[in-house]
Amino acid sequence: MPGPLLDTLKGKRSKRVPLWLMRQAGRYLPEYRELRAAKGGFLDLVYDSEAACEVTLQPIRRFGFDGAILFSDILIVPHAMGQDLQFLAGEGPHLSPRLADNALEGLTLAKQHFDPVYETVRLCRAALGPETTMLGFAGSPWTVATYMIAGEGSRDQQAARSMAYSDPGKLQAIVDAIVELTVEYLIGQIDAGAEAVQLFDSWAGSLAPDQFETWVIAPNARIVEALKAARPETPVIGFPKGAGAKLRAYADETRVDAMALDETIDPVWADSVLPGGMPVQGNLDPLLILAGGDQLTRRAEFILHSLSDRPHVFNLGHGIDRHTPIAHVEKLVATVRGWQG
Known part of the structure; x- marks a missing residue:
């Protein structure tokens, strides 16, 4: 029997709202920090399937979340496309050669980088009970392209946005x-x-x-179409952070099975504009779980109430902050588990 999370993503409602958190496997957990110190670099940890599976399972053991999200990174795809990938302490990821001034054709595919990730999924699924849904993921093409073009993260994605205007053909080939x-x-x-x-x-x-229509909606729609043709029973969650008023267009045109909302979206508004019965995931502000207190409980209950008329997966509006106290996560779990909708 599928777990409550998978049931919800397939459109079923229940009084027990399933729960998982973006970046739930990672730096806020002391057991993760201990393992990371023993294993060394971040990428070494990602490509060590047994260690990556252990990281994936750590928050399930501690909090009993309904979903286990694969411990990996969205930049595995550019690594497999042939860019060199490094995670430098205090600097974040670096990709080379950067495609702002190099040709995509100069890269050599290295799809062997996918193999340890697949093995991580296999190990985790074998270790999980049937009530816990195993979640995979990838970065969407626009977001991945911004890193490949600039060679690193940036605040405004200027290099990729400039290419979209000055050389859309090159960006289209990358996407x-x-x-x-x-x-x-x-x-x-x-x-x-x-x-x-x-x-x-x-x-x-x-x-x-x-530009959102061209570089966010269109490529994601192609991915969803291909996945539905190849593996039609697998729900696809779309998470276009910052979509704002384009949320409904994204849902309609990409045909994702569920929509993940970032923390800037009013859940009451989202409920009013998204297709009836469409599963929704989200959308507590990650900084609120960092802050804790009564406001955490009040906001969580507000979100639960606002989305109670449709299938709802409780989650954050983006990844959990590395400094989040364990006690605050425990409080959130208790609030969601104890909610009577």
């Missing part, structure tokens, strides 16, 4: 290549045991409306 490999990568995760997958478009909000 097309990301789409193709992302479909293969997600099918591989599904075949290894992922029961649902999420598309993370963390930088979708940096685009003007017409």
Whole structure:
């Protein structure tokens, strides 16, 4: 029997709202920090399947979340496309050669980087009980492209946004290549045991409306179409962070199975504009779980009430902050588990 999270993503409502948190496997957990110190670099940990599975399972053991999200990174796809990937202490990820001034054709595919990720999924699915849904993920093409073009993260994604205007043909070729490999990568995760997958478009909000249609909606729609043709039973969660008023267009045109809302979206408004019965995920502000207190409980209950007429997966509006106290997570779990809708 599928767990409550998978049931919800497939459109079923229940009084028990399923719960998981973006970035739930990671730096806020002392057991993660201990393992990371023993294993060394972040990428070494991601590509060590047994260690990555252990990280994936740590928050399930501690909090009993309904979903286990694969411990990995959205930049595995550009690594497999042939860019060199490094995570430098205090600096974040670096990709080279950066495509702002190098050709995509100069890269050599390195799809062997997918293999340890697939093995992580296999190990985790085998270790999880049937009540816990195994979640895979990938970065959406626009967000992945911003890193590939700039060679690193940036506040405003200027390099990719400039290319969209000055050389849209080059950007389209990059996005097309990301789409193709992302479909293969997600099918591989599904075949290894992922029961649902999420598309993370963390930088979708940096685009003007017409650009959003071109670089966010269109590529994600192609990925969803391909996944539905190949693995139609697997729900796809779309997360276009910063979509704002384009939320309904994203839902309609990409045909994702569920929508993840960032913390800037009013859940009452989202409930009023999204298709009836569409599962929704979210959307507590990560800084609120960091702050804690009574306001955490009040906001969590407000979100639960606001989305109570449709299938709802409780989550954050983005990833959990590394400094979040364990006690605050425990309080949130108790609030969601104890809510009587």
